[in-house]
Each structure stands twice: as C-alpha cells, then as structure tokens.
Amino acid sequence: MKHFAARFALMAACGLMTATPAMAQFWQCAPFARHVSGIDLYGNANTWWSQAEGRYERGHTPQPGAVLAFEATGRMRVGHVAMVSQVVSEREVLLTHANWSRRGGVETDVRAIDVSDAGDWSRVKVWYGPTGGLGTSSYPTKGFIYAGHAPVDYAHHAGGEVAAG
Template structure:
C-alpha cells in the first residue's frame, strides 16, 4: 500500500468549506442551514468569509456549500469552493451572480469551468451562514483551478 500524494486530494464541498471558512458544521451540505440555526448568524446579504448554502435539488441531491471570498457588489460575489466544475476539484474566486427576482440571493448562477462562463442553470439557495472571524486562505493543491479574470 502506498500513500497518495497531496495532489491527489479529492474534495467534497462541505469539508472544504468547513476548512476554509472555519464554520464548524459537519454533514451533507443540505443540512448546513438548519444546523447553523442558533450557532451562527444567518442572512441574505453576502459577506466575505460567509458560506452560501445551496438547497438540495434533483441534480444536487445533497445541496452545495461555497465560501464567499469577495463581495463584488450587491448582486455579485466571488466564491471559493470544491466539487463544482470538476469532481473533487477546487476553484478559487469564481463568479456567482444573484438572479433572484427579489435580489435576496435565493437563486444564483455560478461560474462553470467547462463553459468558461456562468453556467446555464440557476440554483436555489437558503442564504449565507456567517463566520465569526476572518476566513482562512484557500487550501491549494495541484489541480486547483485559478480564477480567470472577470470580463469587464
């Protein structure tokens, strides 16, 4: 039996979000919002270091979580997350745009690597779980996808 190199790290979204945000919630992503109640502040305004909790859907049966690495404006953030564009891969500082009618971050479009743009689907979210401290720097491994410049 041989040890796998660090470059072979396969990340699920929840353990990765926990590691970089410091939000100590365990379990599938679709349980984070409920588990955060009474433990962490929650809301619908993005903040750097907060974790955006996605609802479970038919295509994302266990939901998704991603850390806000930067707030660009009231309808756009940069996310750092794992297991989105490529199984087990990490992406840093990728665009997410609020496409909800009410502007409350209840539905988003997220950068999708194979398209080199926002994906064609939009996803329902529950909101943001706020960390009570500054986020840790993203964990970098070989195979981490660097952010591409924003179109401007």
C-alpha cells in the first residue's frame, strides 16, 4: 500500500508540473500590442506616447493597425495600449488587446467608442467582458500611434485565448 501511495503522489506531482500549453499564455498589454502591431516600443504602456515621438507618426484619427495609448489613471497606474483592428465609424472602433477584462487574457475585436466632447478620441469607453458591455467608466487617452504597415494576424499569432466582445 505504501508503494501505491508513493507512486500516486509522484504521478500527481508530475501532472502538476507539466508545461502550460501556449494557448494559456499570460499577456501584458504592452508586449501584446508590440507583437500584434509591429510598433517597436518597450516599457510600460504610459510611456509609449512619448517614446513614439520622432519614431512613429501620432494622431487622433483611428486607423487599422494603430495603437491607442491610454493615459495612466488611479485604476490603470501604468496606462494601457490596444491595437485598432477595425474602424467602424468616426467614433467607434474594434480593439484587440490583452490584460483588460481578464488578467493576462487576450480579447479580439472588442468595441470601443469615443466619448470625448471634441470627438478627438481623448476619452473612450471600452467593452468589458465581466459586464458584457461598455459600462459607465470612461478612460482618458493620448491618441493613436501609427504602425505604418499592415498588422500581424493577431488571432493566429497571439498564442493566447481569444475572446470577442
């Protein structure tokens, strides 16, 4: 009986140590945005806007493949970055990003709307998985960083769970 218990414990321990499949990869927003957009910036999301100056064009008009840079706030101390996967209208886009609705998770083609008074994308609402909608929170942004080339096929290369909103 002792040998059976020891063998069972060893098998259970080995099962817990098996590698996590690539599909379960944990993503932070900045490395994921860099991966899918090709914009070669590093560091926390709240530094991307200033890092992009002189390296990438920046502006306030959404374009597919551009990265929307969110300002740091009390709830998002290091900001956030998300790639525009589709422009729906002047005030609505679909975003592909990581670490928003679920810690480390990837979301593809989630709705974001411009709620700024000036229509300049300086404040947005973003689809949030747990509530299944845009909710009441809005977030300040700095603008769009333009990649200057076609975005990566994020659904194929993300290596993470992809949820749509």
